[in-house]
Amino acid sequence: MKILYADGFNIGGNPSRVGGGYxxxxxxxxxxxxxxxxxxxxxxNEGELLGVLAALEMADYGAEVYTDSMNTIxxxxxxxxxxxxxxxxxxxxxxxxxxxxQIKLLFVPRDENLAGIENEKR
Numbered sequence: 001m002k003i004l005y006a007d008g009f010n011i012g013g014n015p016s017r018v019g020g021g022y023x024x025x026x027x028x029x030x031x032x033x034x035x036x037x038x039x040x041x042x043x044x045n046e047g048e049l050l051g052v053l054a055a056l057e058m059a060d061y062g063a064e065v066y067t068d069s070m071n072t073i074x075x076x077x078x079x080x081x082x083x084x085x086x087x088x089x090x091x092x093x094x095x096x097x098x099x100x101x102q103i104k105l106l107f108v109p110r111d112e113n114l115a116g117i118e119n120e121k122r
Contacts, residue, residue, distance in 0.1 A: 003027035005066045005108070006055040007115035008047025009122065011036075015043045022051025022115075024058070029114040032058070046087060048072045051115070052105070053090055056097040063101070066108040068116055073105055 003026065010020035021036040033054060037047070048069040055065045067073065075081040079095035081088060098105055110116055 002060055002063045004055040004059055005113055005115040006051035007113050007119050008044055008051045009119045010044050015041045020047040022047050023118050024055045025114045025118055031118055045071055049087055049090055053094045056094055056103055059103050061101045064104045064106055066106050068108055068110040068113040070107055076105055
């Protein structure tokens with residue numbers, strides 16, 4: 001896939017006592033993947049990162065992946081989430097995928113994130 005949008009979500013607060021997950025759509029807003037993660041303490045930043053990581057895994061070489069999380073973009077670019085060392089492995093994997101597949105990880109405003117729009121319907 002050449003263009004993907006990723007967005008994380010929480011269930012009942014941040015951090016969540018229940019969990020959250022992420023949604024990935026294509027450039028038309030069609031849901032490609034929607035994952036729910038049952039995990040007490042899941043944060044919105046964690047959901048965003050896991051969504052971007054999943055999108056990077058399914059993206060084609062040279063693809064574009066859009067997120068509305070500047071925090072996630074910083075974490076992936078540095079491969080070092082200083083505030084969340086427990087997510088370092090996921091950040092390193094995402095960083096490697098961006099480099100290996102020559103993927104453009106790009107920011108899009110929340111109201112233009114097709115995956116986020118889909119999450120709002122939940």
